[in-house]
């Protein structure tokens with residue numbers, strides 16, 4: 001199979017490329033290197049089954065492939081809010097271009113959607129049937145609504161054009177190759193702890209998130225893409241739910257750091273809680289996360305220790 005991965009030089013995309021190459025597939029990686037890095041795929045560049053193309057998914061692309069994973073989009077709040085109009089264009093135009101391509105090559109196309117489509121949820125945990133509680137005009141809307149519109153496009157192409165879609169809603173995922181200046185909570189806390197700087201908790205730290213280790217997520221992607229029973233939307237994430245204060249304390253314990261914890265203002269529209277209901281993934285994919293937060297954080301800390309010294 002020839003597989004296209006958009007956003008393939010990013011955190012999740014590069015792990016996906018590794019997995020596809022290990023599985024014997026031919027991989028074409030498209031990325032504009034906005035938040036991704038060539039370093040993430042440097043070890044693949046000379047591989048005979050790997051090809052990197054620097055391209056922006058806002059512009060159409062022609063490539064003969066059997067499968068498409070559409071991951072191109074900045075994912076951390078500081079990065080997606082840096083140029084919000086560009087973020088929406090990436091989600092919406094990127095989805096249209098991937099769907100048009102999938103239609104032409106009659107390929108299967110997976111959209112990397114997000115738990116952000118649930119907004120600040122009034123239901124916990126969140127099942128796929130929950131429609132969400134999203135502010136359409138706030139600072140996070142460029143990402144949330146962009147991803148919601150991409151889901152709409154996927155289902156319209158599915159109904160109207162019989163495009164073979166998969167839509168996965170990813171809950172906070174972490175691991176090696178997160179960008180050290182990415183701004184997401186796991187990388188922030190680890191880098192701060194290793195540098196002996198204060199850990200910055202936004203708000204009072206009682207908000208919750210559920211953290212999935214990257215290898216578990218990629219296994220879920222592969223299983224979802226391979227099966228033909230459901231098209232989604234499908235939640236993938238680790239149901240373990242932690243407050244940001246618990247995460248900060250765990251990071252301090254595992255790094256052995258003596259950093260202080262400080263409070264910073266809570267960004268607007270920051271969701272109070274988030275936890276996936278993964279009943280569907282368990283049932284259809286026979287998938288569940290295998291890496292506990294403490295173990296995955298340990299592996300991620302080792303990565304950052306080597307990277308930032």
Ligand code: NAD
Pocket residue numbers: 006007008009010011012013030031032033034035036037055056057058070071072073074075076090112113114115169170171172173174
């Ligand atoms: P990331 O920022 O590391 O990766 C995104 C990649 O897309 C980067 O390599 C970036 O350069 C590329 N990109 C951005 N805009 C582009 C454009 N216009 N054209 C071409 N390439 C472009 O983030 P990630 O965590 O690896 O996220 C990958 C995907 O998964 C994103 O679509 C994100 O919304 C989704 N997702 C991730 C998480 C998570 O916790 N990691 C959670 C929910 C959804």
Ligand code: UDP
Pocket residue numbers: 076077172183184185186188189200201202203207209244266267270271
């Ligand atoms: N957060 C924090 N300190 C940081 C970065 C983030 O307390 O240095 C909080 C943030 O306010 C949010 C949670 O951690 O409540 C997760 O933030 P992240 O940006 O990782 O992802 P998202 O909000 O998109 O789930």
